[in-house]
Amino acid sequence: MSKKNKIYWFEGVTEKGVKSLLTDENSKYRWLRSQRNRRVLVVLMALGLIAVAMGSYWPTLKTGSLILNSGAEIAIYSVTAIFVIFAVLGGYLLLRISVRGIGDAPNELLDERQIKVRDTSFRYAYYAMGYVVLGLLLLMLIGPDLQMFQPKGNDGSYLVVATLFAFSSMPSMVLAWRERDI
Amino acid sequence: MLFPMSRNPEEPVYNRIEAARVALGLSRQDLADKAGVHYQTIGYLEREEYSPSLVLALRIAKALNQEVSELFSQTPFKKGK
Numbered sequence: 001m002s003k004k005n006k007i008y009w010f011e012g013v014t015e016k017g018v019k020s021l022l023t024d025e026n027s028k029y030r031w032l033r034s035q036r037n038r039r040v041l042v043v044l045m046a047l048g049l050i051a052v053a054m055g056s057y058w059p060t061l062k063t064g065s066l067i068l069n070s071g072a073e074i075a076i077y078s079v080t081a082i083f084v085i086f087a088v089l090g091g092y093l094l095l096r097i098s099v100r101g102i103g104d105a106p107n108e109l110l111d112e113r114q115i116k117v118r119d120t121s122f123r124y125a126y127y128a129m130g131y132v133v134l135g136l137l138l139l140m141l142i143g144p145d146l147q148m149f150q151p152k153g154n155d156g157s158y159l160v161v162a163t164l165f166a167f168s169s170m171p172s173m174v175l176a177w178r179e180r181d182i
Numbered sequence: 183m184l185f186p187m188s189r190n191p192e193e194p195v196y197n198r199i200e201a202a203r204v205a206l207g208l209s210r211q212d213l214a215d216k217a218g219v220h221y222q223t224i225g226y227l228e229r230e231e232y233s234p235s236l237v238l239a240l241r242i243a244k245a246l247n248q249e250v251s252e253l254f255s256q257t258p259f260k261k262g263k
Contacts, residue, residue, distance in 0.1 A: 022220060111219035113232050181222050 008106045018109045021101040032098040038176035041095055045173060048088040049166050055081045055158030081158065088165055095172045099182050103172035117179060118171070124178075125170035132166055195233040197254045199224070202246040216245035 006015040024030065031037060096104060102118050110118065136159065175182070203213050203224075210228075214221040218241060226232035227242070234242065234254075243250045 111223050112235055112238055113223040113226060114220060181225060 011104050011106050013101060013104050013106070015109065018101045018105045021097060022105075022109070029097050032094060033100075033182055035180055038098045038182070041091065041098055042173045042177050045088070045091045045095055045169060048084065048091050049162050049169075051084050052088055052165065053159050053162035055084065056156045085161065092165065092169045095169055095176055099172050099175045099179070102182070103175050117175065121171045121175040121178070124174045128170055128174065129167060132163065136163065193256060194230060195254055195256060196230060196258050197227065198259050199242060199246070199253060200228040202248055202253060206246060213242070213245055217241045
């Protein structure tokens with residue numbers, strides 16, 4: 001029997017990794033699998049994504065004008081941004097675990113129901129991302145007319161980071177929210 | 183359930199998987215291993231929240247030593263049968 005751990009480059013997962021999540025080998029993560037806890041994780045993840053996106057606006061949200069003048073303020077801003085991004089990254093990894101990696105698993109490691117559930121989640125994630133992108137476009141169109149929504153400090157790069165996180169995590173967020181048993 | 187996983191919610195498929203499995207003394211995990219699916223999928227099938235493909239129905243019937251027509255029906259099974 002081959003013990004080679006197949007890597008699925010396109011999905012970004014390994015065979016052993018997915019199989020380990022699909023079985024209950026990692027009992028330390030069992031607490032994550034209740035629907036209530038998964039939904040709490042989804043809400044926290046959504047708040048985290050909004051927090052990352054707001055990183056682009058934080059300086060102007062705080063005072064209505066650019067305040068990153070002193071070194072201390074820049075340091076607080078940077079440390080907070082790094083902390084929030086790592087928190088969201090941690091949330092993203094927990095979210096993948098909470099749905100047994102089904103959102104990212106290749107067909108050959110799933111059964112027919114799991115494939116259907118995963119594909120349905122991607123469909124709803126696609127709709128959800130449509131609204132996210134629409135919101136971003138509106139923000140870019142209307143934002144400059146509003147004093148508080150003008151990207152300052154980092155030229156809106158946190159918006160891009162938040163959007164990329166949202167693209168990666170949305171299928172698992174949908175899956176975690178919808179499924180009763182996972 | 184907001185979005186039922188049945189293939190066609192208008193035409194539910196009833197089954198006697200749980201009764202047949204229990205009669206053989208199999209756990210959900212045992213049946214899942216025999217049918218080549220996740221044990222949660224057996225739970226969804228037994229609760230009639232998911233209707234299997236023909237291939238999976240045949241595999242489950244084989245694992246339970248029954249005919250597909252004995253396990254699955256488009257009309258509810260009578261209790262005790």
